Amino acid sequence: MTGRDDGPAGVAGGPARHVPVLLGEVLAALAPRDGGLYLDGTFGAGGYTSAILAVPGARVIALDRDPDAIAAGAPLVAAAGGRLALVETVFGAMEAAARGQGADRLDGVVLDIGVSSMQIDEGERGFSLRFDGPLDMRMAQAGESAAEVVNTADEALLADIIYNFGEERRARAVARAIVERRAAAPIATTKELADLVASVVWAEPHGPHPATRTFQALRIYVNDELGELARALHAAERLLRPGGRLAVVTFHSLEDRIVKQFLARRAGRAGGGSRHLPEEAGEAPTFRLVTRGAVAPSEAECRANPRARSAKLRAAERTDAPAREEDESVMSLATLPERRFRKRGR
Template sequence: MTPSNTGKGPVGQDVRAHIPVLLSEVLQALKPADGETYIDGTFGAGGYSRAILEAADCRVIAIERDPTAFSNGQPLVAAFGGRLSLVPTTFSDMEHAAREEGVDRVDGVVLDIGVSSMQLDDAARGFSFLREGPLDMRMSQEGPSAADVVNHAEEEDLANILYELGEERRSRAIARAIVKARAEKPFSTTKELANLVERVLGRPRGDEKHPATRTFQALRIHVNDELGELERVLSAAERLLKPSGRLIVVTFHSLEDRIVKHFLQERSGKSAGTSRYLPGPSTPERPPSFRIVNTRGVKPNKMETDANPRARSARLRVGVRTDAPAWDAR
C-alpha cells in the first residue's frame, strides 16, 4: 500500500492544495447527480468529498477513523451547510454510520485505500522510516502499536507478518535480527527499526526502494488490520448500494488491488475466487450482484505521476450494483 496524496494535508495546511489521486477518473465513474447520496469511506482531508459536493447538489456521508483528520474536517463540514456529514469510525462500519445519518441505501461508495500524506508526513505518527518518530503506525491511535508487535510477537509470527503482508522475501532473517536486538533494548523509534533492517538487507543502490519499505508496510497493515477492513467494507458496500449504485476503489498496493479485483470478479460471476473471506462464483440461485466497468483497472497518467510520484502505484476499479440481492445479506 503506497501512500497517496489524497487531499489529506498536514495539520494547518490548506487542503485545497492537495489533489486526490485519480480525481477526474473517480468523478467520471461516480457521476455525481443532484439529490443522490454518496459515502466517502476514507475522508482524510476531504479531497474526494469536496469534489463530489462541488459537482452536484448531493449529500456525502464521510467516514474517518483518524481523530486528527476528523477534527481537521469540521470546517469543511460547516462549509457545506448540512450536505456533508463526517462520522468517526472505521469504513467497514459504514452501514451503521449510514443508519445513524438516516440513510438505508446509497448511490455510490468511494474508497481510497492509500495511507494519507498527512499521516505519512507527521513523524509523531510513526508511519515513515524516513522520519525519526515513535514506532506507532496506528491510524485510530488506539490499540497495540507497531512497537508492541515488534517487541512482543514471537519470531515466527513476526516473520509471517513480514512475508504475508509485506511480501518480504528475507522475512525470517529480519525477524531473527529483531528478536536478537530487542533482547538487549526494546525498539521505540522508526529509525531504530529502519536501521536494523538496513543492516540485514544492505543499503539501497541508486533508485532502489529503501530496504525497510516492505517491513514498515507489513507492520502498518497488521496493526490496522487493513486487509480485513477492506474485505469487510466491500461486503458492506454491496449491501448498501442501490441498483445501479457505483463502487469506486483506489488501491495503492497489489495486496489490496487483488482483494478488490477478486471481489468484483466473484460478485460478477467471472471467477471461482481465491479469497478465504469471500464466497465462490455466482449460481442461478445467487445471481451476480455487480457488473465490472473496467476489467484491467485504471492507472494515473504520466502528468499526474510526474506531479505526484506517490500516485505511481495507484489503480482504480469500478463496479456497478445490479438489482440482485447481496450475496451475504444480513
C-alpha cells in the same frame, strides 16, 4: 501511500494543497449527481468528498478513523451547509455509520485505501521512513502500536506478518534480527527499526528503502487494513442501491487482489480470475464492472505526484440482485494463513 490528503480548490471547504490521486477517473466512475447520497469511506483531508460536494445537491457521509482528520474536517462540514456528515469510524463499519445517519441506501461509495499523505508526513505518527519518530503506526491513535507488536510478538508471528503483509523475502531474517535486538533493549523509534532492517535486507540500486516492505507489513497488521477493506466491500454491496457505483483506489498488490477478486466474483466471473476457485453457479451478479481491469494514473499525474505511481482504480455498478453472504475466499485474503511458510525465501 495515497493522495487523499487534499481537496481541490474551488469546492466546498476552500482551497487545498494538492489534488487526490485519480480524482477525475474516480469522479467519472462514481458519476455523482444532484440529490445523490454518497459515502467516502476514507475522508483524509476531504479530497474526494469536496469534489462530490461540488455537484449541486449531492450529499456525503464521510468516514475516518483518525481523530486528527475528523477535527481538521470541521470547516468543510460547516461550509457544506448540511450536505456533509463526518463520522469517526473505520470504513469496514460503514453500514452502521450510514444507518446512524438515517441512510439505508447509497448512490455511491468511494474508498482510497492505505495511509494518507498527511499521516506519512508527520514523523510523530510513526509511519514514515523519512522522519524519525515513535514506532506507532496507529491510524486511530488507539489500540496496539507497532512498537508493541515489534517488541512482544514471537519470532514466528513477526515473520508471518512481514512475509504475508509486506511480501518481504527476507522476513525470517528480519524477524530474527528484531528478536535479537529487543533482547538488549526495546525498539522504540522508526529509525531504530529502519536501520535494523537495512542491516539484514539488501538495498537495491535506485530502489526503495530496504525497510519499506517491513513498515508496510506492520502498518497493515496494526490497523487490520486488509480486513477493513474486505468488510467494506461486502458492506458496500449491501448499501448500494441498484445503479449505485463503487470506486476503490488501491496502492499495492495485496489491496488490489482483494478488490479484483471480490468484484470479479460478484460480477459473475469464474473464481474471481483464479482457476483454483469454484464459480458461484446459480447466483445472479450483484455488480457490473465499470472499469476494464485496473485504471492507472497518467504519466503527467505521476510526474506531478510521485505517490500516485502505484495507484489502481477499480469500479463497478450495483445490479438489482440481492446482496450475497460474505465471500470466504475474499475474506481469507485479508488474514494471515494458519500454516507456516516454507523456509525458502524467508
